[in-house]
Amino acid sequence: MAENTNNNEYDVLVIGGGIAGEEAALNLANQNFKVILVEKDLSLGGKMIHLSKVFPTLDCAACITTPKVSETARHPNIHIFTYSEIENIEKKSEREFNATLIEKPTYVEDNCTGCQLCEEKCPVIVKDQYQWDLVGRKAIYIPFSIANPRIAAIDIDNCILCGACEKVCPADCIDFTQIEKKSQIKVKAVIIATGYNLFDAKIIKRYNVGTVKNVITSMQMERQLVPTRPFNNVLRPSDGKMPDNIAYVLCVGSRDETVGNPICSQVCCMYSTKQAQLIMGALPMADVTIYYINIRAFGKGFCEFYQQAKGMGVEFVKGKVARIEQGEDENVILRYEDIIKGTVQEAEHDLVVLSVGILPNTDYTGFFKNGGVEQDKFNYVKQTDELLSPALTSINGVFAAGTSTGPMDIPDTILSAGAASSETASYLRKAK
Amino acid sequence: MSKINPEFTNELKKFGAVNINACYNCGNCTAVCSLSTEDNSFPRMMLRASVLGLDTKIETSLDPWLCYYCGECSETCPREANPGELMMTLRRWLTAKYDWTGLSGLLYTSIPALIIGFILVAIAIIGVGYTMQFNVESIMEFGHDFEMFAIMGVFSLILVPNIIRMFWFTVLKEKIKVPLISYIKGVWDLILHMFTQKNALTCENNTFRWFEHFLIVIGYLLLLFTTVFLNWFETENTFVIWLGYIVGAIIFVFTFDFILSRIKKSKELSKFSHPSDWLFVIWLFLMGLSAFIVRIFIDTDLIDSNIWLYFVHLIILAQWALLIVPFGKWTHFLYRSFAMYFKKLEEDSK
Numbered sequence: 012m013a014e015n016t017n018n019n020e021y022d023v024l025v026i027g028g029g030i031a032g033e034e035a036a037l038n039l040a041n042q043n044f045k046v047i048l049v050e051k052d053l054s055l056g057g058k059m060i061h062l063s064k065v066f067p068t069l070d071c072a073a074c075i076t077t078p079k080v081s082e083t084a085r086h087p088n089i090h091i092f093t094y095s096e097i098e099n100i101e102k103k104s105e106r107e108f109n110a111t112l113i114e115k116p117t118y119v120e121d122n123c124t125g126c127q128l129c130e131e132k133c134p135v136i137v138k139d140q141y142q143w144d145l146v147g148r149k150a151i152y153i154p155f156s157i158a159n160p161r162i163a164a165i166d167i168d169n170c171i172l173c174g175a176c177e178k179v180c181p182a183d184c185i186d187f188t189q190i191e192k193k194s195q196i197k198v199k200a201v202i203i204a205t206g207y208n209l210f211d212a213k214i215i216k217r218y219n220v221g222t223v224k225n226v227i228t229s230m231q232m233e234r235q236l237v238p239t240r241p242f243n244n245v246l247r248p249s250d251g252k253m254p255d256n257i258a259y260v261l262c263v264g265s266r267d268e269t270v271g272n273p274i275c276s277q278v279c280c281m282y283s284t285k286q287a288q289l290i291m292g293a294l295p296m297a298d299v300t301i302y303y304i305n306i307r308a309f310g311k312g313f314c315e316f317y318q319q320a321k322g323m324g325v326e327f328v329k330g331k332v333a334r335i336e337q338g339e340d341e342n343v344i345l346r347y348e349d350i351i352k353g354t355v356q357e358a359e360h361d362l363v364v365l366s367v368g369i370l371p372n373t374d375y376t377g378f379f380k381n382g383g384v385e386q387d388k389f390n391y392v393k394q395t396d397e398l399l400s401p402a403l404t405s406i407n408g409v410f411a412a413g414t415s416t417g418p419m420d421i422p423d424t425i426l427s428a429g430a431a432s433s434e435t436a437s438y439l440r441k442a443k
Numbered sequence: 444m445s446k447i448n449p450e451f452t453n454e455l456k457k458f459g460a461v462n463i464n465a466c467y468n469c470g471n472c473t474a475v476c477s478l479s480t481e482d483n484s485f486p487r488m489m490l491r492a493s494v495l496g497l498d499t500k501i502e503t504s505l506d507p508w509l510c511y512y513c514g515e516c517s518e519t520c521p522r523e524a525n526p527g528e529l530m531m532t533l534r535r536w537l538t539a540k541y542d543w544t545g546l547s548g549l550l551y552t553s554i555p556a557l558i559i560g561f562i563l564v565a566i567a568i569i570g571v572g573y574t575m576q577f578n579v580e581s582i583m584e585f586g587h588d589f590e591m592f593a594i595m596g597v598f599s600l601i602l603v604p605n606i607i608r609m610f611w612f613t614v615l616k617e618k619i620k621v622p623l624i625s626y627i628k629g630v631w632d633l634i635l636h637m638f639t640q641k642n643a644l645t646c647e648n649n650t651f652r653w654f655e656h657f658l659i660v661i662g663y664l665l666l667l668f669t670t671v672f673l674n675w676f677e678t679e680n681t682f683v684i685w686l687g688y689i690v691g692a693i694i695f696v697f698t699f700d701f702i703l704s705r706i707k708k709s710k711e712l713s714k715f716s717h718p719s720d721w722l723f724v725i726w727l728f729l730m731g732l733s734a735f736i737v738r739i740f741i742d743t744d745l746i747d748s749n750i751w752l753y754f755v756h757l758i759i760l761a762q763w764a765l766l767i768v769p770f771g772k773w774t775h776f777l778y779r780s781f782a783m784y785f786k787k788l789e790e791d792s793k
Contacts, residue, residue, distance in 0.1 A: 266467075305467075331470055331474070333473075
């Protein structure tokens with residue numbers, strides 16, 4: 012990482028270290044702009060680094076994203092702050108922004124070697140948020156195996172302060188005295204790449220999430236299909252049985268006025284189709300059924316991908332699932348109307364996957380001191396010139412990339428980040 | 444082959460449909476409905492037929508009467524297309540369809556016609572009073588006779604022909620062959636559904652509403668019985684007097700709660716109120732209340748000096764008996780139970 016010498020001055024502040032933030036930061040850094048990248052999580056990589064394969068090419072997601080993560084982390088023009096947040100940003104004039112940065116304490120110094128001896132010794136086990144609660148982790152932990160930076164952090168809320176990690180650490184890098192650090196930085200432009208949140212299916216009461224066993228989210232299934240998966244197989248949570256009749260429920264939290272998200276999330280149809288194909292590889296004997304309202308296979312090669320899934324034997328049933336209830340043998344009963352037949356049906360499956368939708372991450376609304384970035388009616392960053400300059404926001408000099416502006420897939424996110432970095436570069440060069 | 448009526452959705456709007464074109468046919472409403480079964484799946488098909496303008500399909504369908512409007516489909520509709528309110532709308536529309544006089548459709552869709560109708564009935568009653576020189580005895584006697592004739596007249600001239608028309612639309616026209624024995628076997632169900640509305644109990648979290656509704660139906664029928672057959676206003680029998688008081692009170696207390704929930708829009712089913720819904724609950728409330736007060740005035744010997752009070756009651760009663768009962772929401776009571784009966788015939792014929 013480049014040492015910060017110029018009194019905390021940078022050209023561009025990129026907020027968010029997911030695929031959009033990395034792409035935008037790299038594009039600008041390669042043009043010799045000095046970039047500061049702020050990531051609220053412990054590692055770069057955003058959501059994509061946790062995915063199995065990408066659709067419709069079935070390329071390994073981690074294999075695509077980790078080189079980009081490494082390139083970002085090693086770039087001399089990019090200064091990275093992980094586990095840090097923006098407290099506020101104030102626009103002084105054109106190309107003059109003051110920002111306050113908060114570095115949260117991880118209680119582990121940067122010279123951690125990632126040896127994981129502390130993890131072995133730590134007596135506390137809690138749910139692993141990076142495996143979407145499928146398995147446990149320790150209170151001191153390396154976020155995940157391909158994390159960057161791959162150093163440990165202490166989850167102080169769950170730590171019992173026994174000091175076992177401190178004793179065992181060979182690099183002597185554990186420091187319980189760390190405190191939150193605030194610093195002032197000056198930048199000339201800002202890129203918002205704060206990404207999205209996943210819909211919390213507990214909100215839909217009639218799906219009984221949490222009470223009915225063997226209902227998981229698509230992200231939990233995604234984790235069961237990655238090379239670094241927790242069980243090295245696809246298992247259903249209640250009893251560890253290998254499921255042989257799996258259902259996907261589409262549009263959970265998307266296209267639904269009752270949860271306040273009337274728009275299509277754009278990726279669920281295809282990621283569910285992709286997962287169905289991967290399941291057919293992982294569990295060759297399993298039946299997979301996808302319950303949908305409409306299959307939206309609109310991108311390049313998407314329709315062929317959908318047809319391929321059908322050809323592989325994935326069953327597609329038109330009808331929105333209205334109720335999820337517990338059946339016998341810890342199986343799950345779905346109640347839906349088969350739209351083709353026009354009759355109410357009940358179907359039993361031994362594992363149900365909820366294809367949860369994409370919701371806006373509205374963290375960006377709190378960043379700006381006087382007059383925030385405007386939101387569109389779906390609470391994404393408002394694109395003030397959506398058709399001609401999609402990266403522009405309501406503040407001159409603040410640009411938006413990726414899913415901060417709306418739901419989109421990975422290739423579109425890369426394109427959007429490219430647009431945002433180009434707009435930023437031309438904004439900065441106008442001054443020169 | 445079906446004929447499409449492109450004006451149908453506009454027509455339904457007048458009967459109270461809200462935002463039905465938003466429907467994207469996901470089937471959530473049908474699957475969430477606890478009354479919907481594999482053999483009788485509704486309401487999505489009705490919504491689809493409405494949006495497409497397939498009015499003949501709806502005319503011959505009994506599905507709208509199978510819905511008791513718990514509101515769960517509307518609450519959970521991802522497009523906020525209000526399928527529950529559409530089913531209510533279709534019941535109004537069907538009521539108008541079954542009615543041979545055509546007055547039902549007019550009163551449902553035109554507020555001026557409704558107001559004129561109510562005023563005409565009031566004038567007629569006042570006119571009758573005028574010819575009797577506002578004599579208490581003779582007016583009360585007239586009132587009692589009127590009740591008898593109104594009930595018989597409305598029944599034989601309007602309701603019975605309309606039910607025959609309903610039978611024609613939904614069974615005969617559909618060429619459903621029903622064995623004769625089914626007609627007899629179904630009668631018990633017909634009576635049971637008519638007086639208990641027991642299917643409404645299948646709706647989720649509906650027990651209290653069903654109970655309120657049940658009490659009102661029983662209360663209303665008892666009030667009818669005590670005033671008409673036991674001649675409540677002129678009786679000396681203490682038991683009959685108290686029975687009348689109790690049923691009168693039941694009616695105005697529970698209808699008051701219904702009115703309140705429509706004002707507060709507290710439940711899904713009370714979110715949208717068509718004029719006919721307001722009229723039904725308000726007139727039922729006024730009828731219970733005015734009957735109650737009239738009897739108090741009789742018992743306290745104040746009625747002779749307050750003949751206007753009996754007049755108010757009589758006007759409300761006449762408007763109820765001549766407009767709301769034959770042409771308004773009251774008919775649900777009959778059509779719904781006959782729909783169950785016809786549905787049973789349909790099932791038996793399979």
